[in-house]
Amino acid sequence: VDELLERVRQGNGRAIARLITQVENSVEVAGRAASALHAYSGDAHLVGITGPPGCGKSTLVNEVAKRIHDSGKRVGIIAVDPSSPFTGGALLGDRVRMADISTREGIFVRSMASRGTLGGLAAATSAVTKILDAAGFEMIIVETIGAGQAEVDIASIAHTILVIEAPGSGDGVQSIKAGILEIADILVVNKADRPGVENSVRALEAMLQFSRTSYSQNEPDSDHHSIGLTDDELMTVADDASLASGWAVPVLQTIAVDGTGIDKLVAVINEHLAFLRQSGEWQRREFERSRREIERLVEYRILSQLREAVSEDQRDALVTAVARRELDPYTAADALFNLARNGIDRE
Amino acid sequence: VDELLERVRQGNGRAIARLITQVENSVEVAGRAASALHAYSGDAHLVGITGPPGCGKSTLVNEVAKRIHDSGKRVGIIAVDPSSPFTGGALLGDRVRMADISTREGIFVRSMASRGTLGGLAAATSAVTKILDAAGFEMIIVETIGAGQAEVDIASIAHTILVIEAPGSGDGVQSIKAGILEIADILVVNKADRPGVENSVRALEAMLQFSRTSYSQNEPDSDHHSIGLTDDELMTVADDASLASGWAVPVLQTIAVDGTGIDKLVAVINEHLAFLRQSGEWQRREFERSRREIERLVEYRILSQLREAVSEDQRDALVTAVARRELDPYTAADALFNLARNGIDRE
Numbered sequence: 001v002d003e004l005l006e007r008v009r010q011g012n013g014r015a016i017a018r019l020i021t022q023v024e025n026s027v028e029v030a031g032r033a034a035s036a037l038h039a040y041s042g043d044a045h046l047v048g049i050t051g052p053p054g055c056g057k058s059t060l061v062n063e064v065a066k067r068i069h070d071s072g073k074r075v076g077i078i079a080v081d082p083s084s085p086f087t088g089g090a091l092l093g094d095r096v097r098m099a100d101i102s103t104r105e106g107i108f109v110r111s112m113a114s115r116g117t118l119g120g121l122a123a124a125t126s127a128v129t130k131i132l133d134a135a136g137f138e139m140i141i142v143e144t145i146g147a148g149q150a151e152v153d154i155a156s157i158a159h160t161i162l163v164i165e166a167p168g169s170g171d172g173v174q175s176i177k178a179g180i181l182e183i184a185d186i187l188v189v190n191k192a193d194r195p196g197v198e199n200s201v202r203a204l205e206a207m208l209q210f211s212r213t214s215y216s217q218n219e220p221d222s223d224h225h226s227i228g229l230t231d232d233e234l235m236t237v238a239d240d241a242s243l244a245s246g247w248a249v250p251v252l253q254t255i256a257v258d259g260t261g262i263d264k265l266v267a268v269i270n271e272h273l274a275f276l277r278q279s280g281e282w283q284r285r286e287f288e289r290s291r292r293e294i295e296r297l298v299e300y301r302i303l304s305q306l307r308e309a310v311s312e313d314q315r316d317a318l319v320t321a322v323a324r325r326e327l328d329p330y331t332a333a334d335a336l337f338n339l340a341r342n343g344i345d346r347e
Numbered sequence: 348v349d350e351l352l353e354r355v356r357q358g359n360g361r362a363i364a365r366l367i368t369q370v371e372n373s374v375e376v377a378g379r380a381a382s383a384l385h386a387y388s389g390d391a392h393l394v395g396i397t398g399p400p401g402c403g404k405s406t407l408v409n410e411v412a413k414r415i416h417d418s419g420k421r422v423g424i425i426a427v428d429p430s431s432p433f434t435g436g437a438l439l440g441d442r443v444r445m446a447d448i449s450t451r452e453g454i455f456v457r458s459m460a461s462r463g464t465l466g467g468l469a470a471a472t473s474a475v476t477k478i479l480d481a482a483g484f485e486m487i488i489v490e491t492i493g494a495g496q497a498e499v500d501i502a503s504i505a506h507t508i509l510v511i512e513a514p515g516s517g518d519g520v521q522s523i524k525a526g527i528l529e530i531a532d533i534l535v536v537n538k539a540d541r542p543g544v545e546n547s548v549r550a551l552e553a554m555l556q557f558s559r560t561s562y563s564q565n566e567p568d569s570d571h572h573s574i575g576l577t578d579d580e581l582m583t584v585a586d587d588a589s590l591a592s593g594w595a596v597p598v599l600q601t602i603a604v605d606g607t608g609i610d611k612l613v614a615v616i617n618e619h620l621a622f623l624r625q626s627g628e629w630q631r632r633e634f635e636r637s638r639r640e641i642e643r644l645v646e647y648r649i650l651s652q653l654r655e656a657v658s659e660d661q662r663d664a665l666v667t668a669v670a671r672r673e674l675d676p677y678t679a680a681d682a683l684f685n686l687a688r689n690g691i692d693r694e
Contacts (some may be wrong), residue, residue, distance in 0.1 A: 031677050038675040283670070290669040290676065291662075297680035298687070302649050315638075322637040323630070328385040329637065330378050333644035340645070 001029060005036050011074075011135045013108060020110060023127050027300075030127050037134035042286065044076075044133040045273050048158030050144045055166040056190040060256040060265075061143050062101055067266045068139050074106040076132035076140040080125055081112070108132065123296055126157055126289075159285050160272045162186045165204065167196040181207055184249055185272050188265060192253035204251050247275055309340045348376060352383050358421075358482045360455060367457060370474050374647075377474050388480035389633065391423075392620050395505030397491045402513040403537040407603040407612075408490050409448055414613045415486050421453040423479035423487040427472055428459070455479060470643050473504055473636075506632050507619045509533045512551065514543040528554055531596055532619050535612060539600035551598050594622055656687045 001022070007015035023030040047064075051057050058079070065075045101107050112125060125142060132140050142158055163184040181187075187208070189200045250268060254261035276282040318335055321327035348369070354362035370377040394411075398404050405426070412422045448454050459471060472489060479487050489505055510531040528534075534555070536547045597615060601608035623629040665682055668674035 035675040035677045038669070039672045042672050286670040287666055290679075291666045293676045294666060294669060294679045294683060297676055298653070298683050299650070301680060301684050302653075303646070306645070306649075319634055319638045319641060322385075322641060323633040325386045325389050328382040329640045329644055330382045332637075332641050333648060336641060336645050337648050 001032060002036075005033060008037070008131060008135050009040055016108060016131060016135055017110070019131055020128050023131070024112070024124055030124070034127050034130055037130055041130045041133035044129075044137055045139045045160065046129060046133075046158040047139060047141045047269060048144070048161045049141060049164065050162075051164030051188075051190075052166075055164045056256050057143060057164050060164060060188070060190055060254060060262075061141055063256050063259055063262045064266055064269070065101055065107060065139075065141060067262060069101075069104060069107055073138040074108075074136060076108045076135075076137040077110070078125060078128055078132075078140065078142045079109070079111045080121060080142060080144045108137065122157070123300075126293055126296075129157060157289060159276055159282065160185050160269060162188055162269070164188045164190050165200055166191040167194045167200040185247060186265075186268055187249060187251045188254055189251065190254045190256050192261065193255050197253060201251050201253065208249055208251070246279065247272065247281070306336075306340045309342070310336060314339060348379060349383075352380060355384070355478060355482050356387055363455060363478060363482055364457070366478055367475050370478070371459070371471055377471070381474050381477055384477050384481035388477045391476075391480040391484055392486045392507065393476060393480075393505040394486060394488045394616060395491070395508040396488060396511065397509070398511030398535075398537075399513075402511045403603050404490060404511050407511060407535070407537055407601060407609075408488055410603050410606055410609045411613055411616070412448055412454060412486075412488060414609060416448075416451060416454055420485040421455075421483060423455045423482075423484040424457070425472060425475055425479075425487065425489045426456070426458045427468060427489060427491045455484065469504070470647070473640060473643075476504060504636060506623055506629065507532050507616060509535055509616075511535045511537050512547055513538040514541045514547040532594060533612075533615055534596060534598045535601055536598065537601050537603050539608065540602050544600060548598050548600065555596055555598070593626060594619065594628070653683075653687045656689070657683060661686060 004015055004019050004022075008019050019029075019033060023033055049057060049061055049064075061077060061079075065077055068075050101109070110128065112121065112128065129140055129142065161184050163181060163186075165187070167189060181204075187204050189197055189204065191197075252261060252265055252268060254265055256262065276285065315336065318327065318332040322329050322332045351362055351366050351369075355366050366376075366380060370380055396404060396408055396411075408424060408426075412424055415422050448456070457475065459468065459475065476487055476489065508531050510528060510533075512534070514536060528551075534551050536544055536551065538544075599608060599612055599615060601612055603609065623632065662683065665674065665679040669676050669679045
């Protein structure tokens with residue numbers, strides 16, 4: 001592995017692909033790689049791109065990646081599908097669409113799906129990001145398909161978060177989850193040659209307005225800032241900080257298929273990078289990213305310990321008693337917790 | 348609270364509404380209520396209904412609830428929006444649409460959103476389900492909006508899971524997440540008077556076929572059955588069992604707005620209930636539900652302890668070192684874990 005890590009740091013494409021596969025298959029390798037590469041990471045600009053299916057996300061990612069690459073930077077693209085591979089159509093389609101750019105020297109494309117990733121997709125994505133970062137890619141685009149909580153988690157890995165929408169979808173902008181809107185740095189209405197584009201832009205601007213107003217009335221409690229935060233709480237912290245940060249979220253229009261608006265979009269992405277650097281927001285986001293990564297690791301360790309400390313029979317007996325209504329779940333959870341604690345103590 | 352619990356058990360609508368609000372606002376009340384009511388729960392048929400926005404879910408839920416109610420049963424409806432209240436439009440719309448049934452004696456409707464629920468939406472939904480169950484509702488419908496991981500988690504609370512689709516949406520059936528397809532007991536193509544309905548039905552049947560085939564080739568590891576499972580692993584267990592269970596997932600067509608196909612749908616829901624009872628699948632699902640509930644509680648307890656055991660300064664120092672690349676995240680996680688363990692031991 002050490003030799004592989006060395007070749008990864010030199011930017012060798014095949015070594016990178018091999019290490020990513022190993023990281024997906026082994027929590028141990030993931031840990032070793034992340035520990036070893038961490039010190040060499042931290043320079044890449046991480047751009048998260050998400051939005052509902054059919055909004056033209058992949059074409060847009062392609063166009064952005066090409067322009068960034070043309071400007072002399074190396075670009076990594078991680079396409080993440082939080083659903084399992086059974087509806088892999090979208091992802092396969094992406095791969096085909098990406099074929100024209102993935103052969104370029106200096107562009108690395110990787111698709112990831114839920115299955116075959118140990119320790120969760122967000123953790124795996126974070127590890128792959130770190131690998132590309134340490135390998136010297138200047139921009140890493142994390143593209144997620146769909147718009148659920150998983151996308152919010154994955155997008156939250158990024159420094160700059162783009163949310164893409166297309167006009168005239170059945171439910172208008174309802175297809176954008178509020179959770180993701182609140183963490184967006186840049187909103188893009190793609191397919192802007194379609195009817196209804198003005199409505200979409202207006203609706204997004206109204207939602208932005210509304211969400212900012214609501215937040216300023218809801219100060220998070222101070223204990224939200226301690227360890228062991230739920231995703232919901234983390235979101236509140238992020239929103240709160242973004243409010244204070246002074247970046248006005250723009251709503252841009254693009255037509256990715258013919259390149260309209262992409263130069264402007266790339267300029268705004270670079271503006272956001274400059275803003276992050278100047279405002280201290282970059283350091284703040286790195287702190288948040290590090291906190292989440294550490295929390296994920298601690299949680300994983302605790303759950304692994306729990307698994308080891310409590311036998312299957314002990315657990316099944318408690319669960320059966322609860323299912324039969326002989327015991328309530330709180331008493332059962334207490335019993336399990338104490339079993340686990342004793343197990344960890346003995347270790 | 349004790350008096351309130353007593354009135355809840357008698358089925359008093361206002362007491363139920365009050366207790367639910369208290370449960371949403373206080374983890375302690377939630378624990379007390381769930382402990383006290385657990386022994387009185389376990390009789391209700393829990394029906395999870397999910398699907399993408401715009402598929403006519405709420406109208407369908409209304410129609411199903413009316414028919415069940417007409418047959419002499421009490422019906423509870425919990426409408427859950429895993430996104431935050433900012434895009435609450437859909438949810439508000441649902442409330443209006445539901446107005447005509449929620450005034451019926453014996454129908455209870457409650458909307459829940461992410462914010463204002465402590466300990467996670469799945470936990471809160473589970474607690475509300477238990478309250479309605481103990482209050483004597485024979486069927487409880489949990490309707491979720493959207494189709495992400497949160498919906499999968501929430502739907503997995505149910506005995507019978509319906510996934511709704513509408514024909515002719517831009518991306519066909521891609522809007523159904525595979526994760527949810529795999530836990531579906533009944534698939535419904537609503538708005539079946541629209542063009543493209545045959546394509547949707549065929550596509551769903553093909554996806555079902557494909558997902559069953561893939562699973563039989565992927566036996567889950569035996570250690571997937573121990574405690575501390577990730578959602579992904581739990582899903583695998585559920586799929587595996589559903590494969591073995593002998594229920595052939597039907598694809599039904601409905602037009603909820605004019606009632607077409609609803610009688611048939613209600614009959615199939617009742618058939619599934621009979622199947623659950625006869626096959627032993629009911630007990631198995633109760634076991635799974637109990638296991639998840641206990642695991643959620645144990646996890647919550649561990650994270651709370653972590654929060655108490657480690658000071659904010661200790662944590663922030665570690666996170667800052669990681670963000671500055673002075674320390675790698677694995678070493679930091681080890682340090683936090685040990686701090687937490689010592690804290691728990693001292694307790």
